[in-house]
Amino acid sequence: MQQANLAPPGAPEPWRDPEAAPYVRILGVTKRFGATVAVDDVSLDIYRGELFALLGGSGSGKTTLLRMLAGFERPDAGRILLDGQDVADVPPYARPVNMMFQSYALFPHMTVAQNVAFGLRMEGMAKAEIAERVGAMLELVRLGGMEKRRPHELSGGQRQRVALARSLVKRPKLLLLDEPLGALDKNLREQTQFELVNIQEKTGITFVMVTHDQEEAMTMATRIAVMHHGYLAQVGTPAEVYEYPQTRLVAEFLGTANVFEGIVREAGAAGALVEATALDAQFQSDTDPPKPVGARVFIAVRPEKMRVRRAADDERAGTNRLVGAVRDIAYYGDFFMFVVDLPEGGTVRVSQPNQARITELPITWGDRVVVEWPPLATVVLPE
Amino acid sequence: MRWRAPSSRALVLALPFLWLGLFFLAPFLIVAKIAVSEAALGIPPYAPVARWTDQGALALVLNLENFTLLIEDSFYLDAYLRSVRVAGISALICLLLGYPMAYAIARAPEARRNVLLLLVILPFWTSFLLRIMAWIGLLADNGVINNILLALGIVSEPVRLLYTDAALYLGIVYCYLPFMVLPLYANLVxxxxxxxxxxxxxxxxxxxxxxxxxxxxxxxxxxAGTMLVFIPAVGEFVIPELLGGPDAQLIGRVLWTEFFTNRDWPMASALAVVLLLLLVLPIAWFQHLQGRATEGR
Known part of the structure; x- marks a missing residue:
């Protein structure tokens, strides 16, 4: 499949370099709990300095994979290499890996400074050096002056930063973050996203983060691994995973996608023509389809890549064009979402940016509308 | 200030205070009164504290002799110290035994925890006295343990188990262990x-x-566990009486002797008052620590 280079210019992309040595290697790792397979033969390479996101719903195995990296769970099969060293038999307290827990797990009987100093104290570091490292770390997370507070005297955002400082202060080879922003409210979350990325860039420590929030993964991560039922559905940069999903599951998990069924009629490097099975329409894409002519495939089109307009009286569905009636209009402030009922059954979601301050929409409920998109927006997925 | 109808909150608070006032404070004051009266032959066996003199004045006679005797006679002081030591060592043994138990129960699978807790409190379903008597049957010279040891040829003559300090500690630890395990479990879980x-x-x-x-x-x-074991163990009477040796003159036994054998109610009351005051101190200290601990939550 042809893929545009979607990374920001200048960003290092060691995963594209066949010479680059992965920093963390997960090799055929499987973990079972009783009869359920939590992680199913996962292989994954993570490079030094990455902010890697494991994205998936509950039960996708992302947390189990993280806990195996931390050493809290032992893989039933497979190996985990960290900087070339097999860590399967290394207990958590001896691994150069630290974790920021979802609940933060701050010690309630210790002050902020004592919490952050805990890991260094366990190393047997000299008191003066501990004080210096803790002070510098609390400055980094903007908690200077809070040293004497107890966790219960802090706000949620402050607690999150103590947890981050505590896990970073040992300068681990790998920092694991379990839903790092899950407990914060929406405004704080956005601000903290940028902060986390800044701290990651400043410290240069490799981060692996678990999240169920696709927006969080997209905005923060260098690469995303989408997990589902214990296996890896797709691994790639946020743009790759969003723009070129390889399965219907990934297309629907990240953002919204209109998915149609079809049969490949024409295929080639210049693109594919897919005939819809349930609609009186065709889909034109500009990429080579993953299946040969005659095969059943899925078509995914993102709502923001479509346009909606009033239909002329005699206008009918065609190539990359559907006709239907507006059932719902949702106003999100920054955009409108139109839900269009198709005459053959099913709906299409189309979003339109709110560019002018429209008080009267040109399209209203019940209107017969045309939904159109360019071949670029058509993604052909294997069945 | 205007009179206001008592709120339901005040009523809820008043009930336990009323209970404590009636059944704790009032008896304590009566005992304290007896403690400062003079012993007398008669029923009741003490002289009234307040009486009318011939001149028609009200005379208040406070007899502090019992308290001075408590301090001067080393017999009482020794009994106090021995009681505190026995209770302290018992509480420590209970802690050392109870902590692993409570920890194991708290870490057990949730379904099994209730069964394990039930086993901890199961002994309470039998009378306390009956359980102590059962220990006599086990520990006596011709008891179960000695018979087994003799039959196995480990000893040639019965080992003295009953009426020793070991039997005393065994009895106290056995009886009070659940009081240590339960609060520890509630905390650890x-x-x-x-x-x-x-x-x-x-x-x-x-x-x-x-x-x-x-x-x-x-x-x-x-x-919490230590206090729950220590406080009742200090005044324990039944276990030292039934299992302990003759020299286990703990304060509970001394009190009993003064009260029933010597019929010296004022002396017994003085002992009880001092014992109570001695126990209030650790409770107050405990409350203080507890307050500080909950503050940190």
Whole structure:
């Protein structure tokens, strides 16, 4: 499949370099709990300095994979290499890996400074050096002056930063973050996203983060691994995973996608023509389809890549064009979402940016509308 | 200030206070009154504290002789100290036995916890006295344990088990262990296992994680359990009387002797008052610590 280079210019992309040595290697790792397979033969390479996101719903195995990296769970099969060293038999307290827990797990009987100093104290570091490292770390997370507070005297955002400082202060080879922003409210979350990325860039420590929030993964991560039922559905940069999903599951998990069924009629490097099975329409894409002519495939089109307009009286569905009636209009402030009922059954979601301050929409409920998109927006997925 | 109808909150608070006033404070004041009266032959066996003199004046006669005797006669002081020591050592043994038990129950699978807790309180379903009597049957010279030891040829003549300090401690620890296990369990079960994972993640080996996290966080449970064992054990009468040796003159036994054998009610009352005051101190200290601990939540 042809893929545009979607990374920001200048960003290092060691995963594209066949010479680059992965920093963390997960090799055929499987973990079972009783009869359920939590992680199913996962292989994954993570490079030094990455902010890697494991994205998936509950039960996708992302947390189990993280806990195996931390050493809290032992893989039933497979190996985990960290900087070339097999860590399967290394207990958590001896691994150069630290974790920021979802609940933060701050010690309630210790002050902020004592919490952050805990890991260094366990190393047997000299008191003066501990004080210096803790002070510098609390400055980094903007908690200077809070040293004497107890966790219960802090706000949620402050607690999150103590947890981050505590896990970073040992300068681990790998920092694991379990839903790092899950407990914060929406405004704080956005601000903290940028902060986390800044701290990651400043410290240069490799981060692996678990999240169920696709927006969080997209905005923060260098690469995303989408997990589902214990296996890896797709691994790639946020743009790759969003723009070129390889399965219907990934297309629907990240953002919204209109998915149609079809049969490949024409295929080639210049693109594919897919005939819809349930609609009186065709889909034109500009990429080579993953299946040969005659095969059943899925078509995914993102709502923001479509346009909606009033239909002329005699206008009918065609190539990359559907006709239907507006059932719902949702106003999100920054955009409108139109839900269009198709005459053959099913709906299409189309979003339109709110560019002018429209008080009267040109399209209203019940209107017969045309939904159109360019071949670029058509993604052909294997069945 | 205007009179207002008592709120339901005040009523709820008033009930326990009324109860304590009627059945704790009032008897205590009566005992305190007897403690400062003079012993007399008669029923009741003490002289009234307040009486009318021939001149028609009200004379208040406070007899502090009993208290001075308490301090001067080393017999009473020794009894107090011995009681405190026996109760302290018993509480310590209970803590050492009860902590692992409570920890194991708190870490057991949830379905099994209730069964294990039931086993801890199962002995309460039999009379306390009956259980102590059963120990006599086990420990006596011709009791079960000695018979087994003799039959196995481990000893050639019965070992003296009953009426020893060992039997006394055994009895107290056996009876009071649940009072240690239950508050410790209630505390340990609340401990978030993630905290131990965090400690381990930060480089603490299991034993250090226990010392740095579990132990300090279970301090309120340790204090509660220790107090629940220590306080009743100080005044314990039945166990030293039935299992302890003749020299186990603990304060409970001394009190009993003064009251029933010597019929010296004022002396017995003075002993009781001092004992109570001695016990109030550790409770107040405990309350203070408890208050500080809950503040940190």
């Amino acid at each position: 609340k401990l978030d296992p993630v905290l131990l994972e965090a400690a381990s993640d930060l480089g603490a080996r299991p034993w250090r994680a226990f010392l740095a996290v579990t132990l300090p966080l279970s301090l309120p449970g340790i204090l």
